[in-house]
Amino acid sequence: MADPLPQGEPAIRITAMPADANPAGDIFGGWLMAQMDMAAGIVAARRAKGRAATIAVEGMTFHHPVHVGDEVSVYAHLSKAGRTSMTIDVETWRRARTGEDRQKVTQARFFFVAIDDERKPRPLPQTD
DSSP: OOOOOOOSOOSEEEEOOGGGBOTTSBBOHHHHHHHHHHHHHHHHHHHHTSOEEEEEEEOOOOOSOOBTTOEEEEEEEEEEEOSSEEEEEEEEEEEOTTOOOEEEEEEEEEEEEEBOTTSOBOOOOOOO
16 A cells, blocks of 8 residues: 655755765665654744754664665654753655656654754744
8 A cells, every 4th residue: 555645845945966876876865864853853944933953863774775866855843842852853855857757765763852052952933
């Protein structure tokens, strides 16, 4: 059974390039994780209205490889906010450059904390 397509717009969309791959043309998992961290960081900074730092990542499993030339779309949304911390769910999808079929590559939960100028935890701003 295919995964349902993600909702909303991607936080990041990028083309996987040769410098991001091993000699067989498969994209490094670490590169994908970095893209996911950046996407989660965008969501965290918007909610924190300032700096936020990654404190943990949970549950990453790779379901499909990403190849050089694939379009990589990373979707991220805030699933929980505490006093200083945030939980952001992230999914990564691939689409072959010349095709329309998409596959979910991986997903993970990222945990962030809002930080001040001295890199100390600070309360999240109140929401309306």
